[in-house]
Amino acid sequence: MSKVLILYGTRYGATKEISDEIEKVIKDNGITTESYDLKEVNSKNIPPLDQYDGILIGTGIKMGMWTKKVKSFVQKRKAELKKMQASLGFYVCCGEAKNDVSKAIEKYITPKLEKVGIQSTLINAFGGAYDLRDGSLVTGMTRKIVIGIMKEEEGIENPEGKLYDYRDWEKIRDFANQFVEGLKK
Ligand SMILES: Cc1cc2nc3c(=O)[nH]c(=O)nc-3n(C[C@H](O)[C@H](O)[C@H](O)COP(=O)(O)O)c2cc1C
Structure with missing residues (x-):
């Protein structure tokens, strides 16, 4: 086997x-x-x-x-x-x-x-995946970077609180x- x-x-x-x-x-x-x-x-x-x-x-x-x-x-x-x-x-x-x-x-x-x-x-x-739900492992500075990415690259205005899974x-x-x-x- x-x-x-x-x-x-x-x-x-x-x-x-x-x-x-x-x-x-x-x-x-x-x-x-x-x-x-x-x-x-x-x-x-x-x-x-x-x-x-x-x-x-x-x-x-x-x-x-x-x-x-x-x-x-x-x-x-x-x-x-x-x-x-x-x-x-x-x-x-x-x-x-x-x-x-x-x-x-x-x-x-x-x-x-x-x-x-x-x-x-x-x-x-x-x-x-980018996890911006409450309690996710994406915290602090990293969270800020990810929010920036979602806004600039994905055009999402208020990305907080959701999971973006690609x-x-x-x-x-x-x-x-x-x-x-x-x-x-
Ligand atoms: C701070 C940060 C930096 C990242 N840098 C890159 C990068 O340089 N290139 C890329 O293709 N993806 C990048 N990503 C996207 C990650 O690869 C993606 O979120 C992936 O799901 C992370 O896998 P993991 O949860 O197993 O660590 C970055 C994500 C974060 C949060």
Whole structure:
């Protein structure tokens, strides 16, 4: 039976929900999964990657950057990841993907993986979410920035109090199914 490892980094929770949906699709295909928020585990405790038949790594983007934990994991385990690159999937969740997926991939995936010598066959960028509801994780200065983005880029006059969700769940499930198909090859 195949076993898949899913690792992700998230600041406001959008990439976690994407990763959970991807995991669900993989499980529904009868494949065993292990999924970790890289902020919640000591990456030293993540077993050797050759124990898995496939690996998926996902990260949210802030100011053009992956989360620190995703960046350091990829850097530290690049030799293992390179060996497994044929069964490695990589995805980002970001604002840019709402308008231009190819540009988001060009900005946030390809050059960053190339820098560490990794080529992934399956990469994708998914639209993100901006949560301006009361009690959301988007607080302080970040909240002000997001309100500015919603006003200027989306033309929304009073953006407070709502969730703006640009994630395309069908696309996310398609990506997970493509990954599963790749494992069968
Ligand atoms: C302060 C801030 C900065 C952001 N910077 C970028 C950016 O540089 N490029 C981009 O495409 N999206 C950017 N975004 C959009 C996020 O990638 C999007 O909200 C995503 O859903 C965040 O994922 P996470 O909740 O998993 O961290 C930014 C969002 C915030 C709140």
